[in-house]
Ligand SMILES: Nc1ncnc2c1ncn2[C@@H]1O[C@H](COP(=O)(O)OP(=O)(O)OP(=O)(O)O)[C@@H](O)[C@H]1O
């Protein structure tokens with residue numbers, strides 16, 4: 001089967017301004033993006049970067065302020081019918097659903113809105129219920145589902161029309177480790193079953209993006225800061241030196257090192273390693289070059305901290321992110337590495 | 346549980362999605378939305394309670410008015426009793442029709458948070474909302490029928506099948522329903538724009554209209570400008586035509602001493618043709634207006650991101 005020659009997603013100078021008071025918010029500030037059919041594409045960015053806004057525009061929920069956006073060549077503002085047939089969306093962290101209905105019934109109704117025949121609809125629903133692993137809940141009321149089960153139902157809904165483009169807005173948000181893993185498994189299996197299926201995923205979990213996405217765009221303040229394969233992105237910081245440092249008795253944490261000469265950034269590692277006991281911290285250090293390390297070691301000594309382990313490491317996606325966005329996810333959020341553990345394997 | 350590849354593969358790249366949207370799809374979407382509405386609105390957990398509520402409300406309304414009438418007039422006013430029973434029976438219907446679509450916008454957006462998923466399906470929003478509103482409409486219809494029956498059986502409303510004007514009744518019901526639905530679409534278009542909690546708007550406005558259209562008292566008692574407003578509303582002509590069809594002796598809600606209609610035309614009792622033609626004209630007008638309003642509203646909602654906004658937490 002030959003794939004369509006038009007891009008699955010194409011935006012040109014896409015801008016979206018929310019007319020809020022006292023001053024308007026520029027959620028998207030000139031996004032130029034092209035995603036090929038069959039790509040698994042990721043959007044990474046801090047809270048408020050504009051990821052959801054972009055997805056809303058592409059799913060015909062919201063109009064662009066200026067610029068154009070197309071899905072398989074169809075314009076989001078004018079050709080909504082066509083787009084709606086060939087895309088679908090699943091968002092995470094939602095409590096949506098008609099609580100009174102049974103899972104199977106609600107899904108069937110949506111199959112009808114997508115134009116499936118009556119019997120065809122039931123058949124499709126039963127297949128999807130099995131595929132997403134909701135067999136036992138098929139006749140349960142929607143209101144009685146757990147968060148994870150609800151998300152599985154949401155996926156079944158999203159797959160009813162077999163989308164060419166599947167938008168996933170933080171699909172594993174709020175799920176436990178195993179539920180998140182089975183969602184990722186599901187997404188990958190679905191995508192691999194047929195060439196041409198395209199996915200646009202937003203996530204806050206670096207490991208999730210790295211595990212799933214073939215290409216990633218890092219966005220902030222409504223702009224794309226960098227775009228490429230995970231490896232390409234990591235090469236961007238290859239010219240710098242990255243160290244992993246385990247240190248004891250460092251009172252002020254990563255912040256204590258930030259201002260030192262040659263230090264590009266210092267942050268608490270959040271890749272899911274179990275925290276060591278006795279106040280030992282693991283830090284990620286990005287330095288201009290290896291020689292800056294001497295100064296760091298000296299400084300640590302003078303602060304009374306003790307180096308437990310020091311290792312030069314390969315850059316991670318998070319290093320790229322921290323360098324581009326200027327802050328880790330933790331710094332405006334929970335401040336622990338707890339919410340990253342969902343993707344630890 | 347490992348997902349099965351086969352289920353994903355079989356429906357691959359369905360031919361249907363290149364198909365144009367046909368009437369069959371629209372009809373299927375409407376039917377399903379009606380079913381959805383029926384399942385979601387009707388309290389099936391307690392059918393008795395649900396039935397009591399959908400019937401007791403209009404019935405109680407009619408009873409209160411009839412009793413008030415008896416007290417005020419000292420009994421004996423048969424034509425007025427007929428007037429009131431028809432008015433309030435139709436009104437339960439009108440409230441359901443007017444507020445039904447708007448309520449489903451609010452319910453689906455705020456409570457169930459499904460409006461956006463309905464919206465991004467290929468079925469058009471207007472069709473979905475019409476379907477969603479149908480259930481409320483049907484319940485209103487049951488209430489209206491019961492109220493009429495009780496009026497005839499127990500309240501001494503003089504009903505004589507021999508004088509009933511069946512063609513007029515059928516024609517005015519068909520037109521009147523279209524008019525109600527068109528107004529319901531206008532309400533839905535307005536509610537789509539609201540940011541605040543607006544659950545009480547639709548019923549409140551429908552209640553206010555009740556007073557404008559001659560449902561409980563003739564237009565003649567209203568100030569002239571308000572009467573003019575009443576005369577351009579299809580509901581006014583609908584209520585009058587249904588009354589004329591069922592109870593030819595009932596008092597006219599439109600004409601009579603002190604009415605704008607009589608002052609303009611010199612006629613004290615509009616005949617069935619006048620009623621029908623005016624009903625037709627106002628219905629067409631309101632329907633066109635509704636289509637325009639809805640289109641503008643949907644566009645604006647999409648521009649402002651109102652389709653998936655929720656005001657709650
Ligand atoms: N309906 C709205 N009205 C006004 N401003 C909005 C609206 N929706 C989003 N915004 C603003 O637009 C910006 C981008 O929001 P958006 O939801 O797209 O970000 P995001 O990248 O998805 O963030 P997150 O990671 O937190 O989900 C934010 O500053 C947000 O406050």
Ligand SMILES: [Mg+2]
Pocket residue numbers: 051052053169
């Ligand atoms: Mg978001």
